[in-house]
Amino acid sequence: MGNRNGKATKSEYTSPDQPARFAEHKRTNNVRVLDIDKVYDPSSLKGKRVLVTGANRGIGLSLATELVAVGAKVIGTCRTTSKELDALGVDQIIEGIDVTDNDVATKLVAALKPTGPVDVLINNAGYFMVEVETVESMNFEEEMKMIDICAVGPLRISAAVVNAGLLTPNAKIAMITSQGGSISWREVQNPDGCDYGHHMSKAAANMGGKLLAQELKSKGITVTMLHPGFNKTDMTKKYEHIWEVEGAVDASIGAKRVVQEIGLMNIENTGKFINCEDGLEIPW
């Protein structure tokens, strides 16, 4: 079992109990969690071409902002751009990229080919329905939508760039999944079940990413599943009441945590599932 530096060590897992985890991080003054700036090293991203899906708002917009700030050449894809993304000064904005479109490769490849291959692909676009799903209130249409966007979407985008030869040698694919996709953690995080479609979609995204990691290893491409931590975005607005107890951060901090972990990705540690809050592994 290798760690994030590719050294042979035993896996170290993060804790599933989010409020207790956050309290412990404060008690022990864990700077990796509480003050990413103290350990932050984005230097390997400088000058790299990085494609971010869902770059128009939320964590995707913050990732694009942070990557521009550290000197990366950013390609932001979105369904529709935003004034915030327009104002960033990214290298390229590709609109009309809906990750549920089976023909998305045609549009994406046509726009990317003239500008060249990317060093890092960040599959960030995602969707979490607002209502809580219980066995009484299951919404099968929404379940399929979440699975389509969060699990199949990253495969459509990844396959598009791989098959068109639009990844550089030793490229990285970061799959922004979620701790919600960890089956092992459901007993602690969902003692009463719920959120079927969303958590299924992220478990499926983890599986898709793991299989991609296996298949692309021989090409030197690293694939890592990243839980971006708890971020204050439109998606988690419904959890606003627990933001402070559970350590939710502004997406600008979440973006730095993600960039930090992308910097640590290498072929020796491909296929891992990492919590960007503390840099530790999450069990499947």
Ligand SMILES: NC(=O)c1ccc[n+]([C@@H]2O[C@H](COP(=O)([O-])OP(=O)(O)OC[C@H]3O[C@@H](n4cnc5c(N)ncnc54)[C@H](OP(=O)(O)O)[C@@H]3O)[C@@H](O)[C@H]2O)c1
């Ligand atoms: N926030 C958190 O605490 C948290 C925790 C764990 C994991 N995550 C994951 O982090 C990622 C970003 O989350 P967020 O909090 O930034 O969410 P968000 O604020 O809701 O933003 C979601 C992004 O995904 C895009 N998107 C949705 N459906 C799409 C589609 N069919 N095709 C293309 N783009 C689509 C949205 O674009 P539109 O504007 O066009 O809808 C938007 O850019 C997601 O994968 C999410 O599951 C977030």
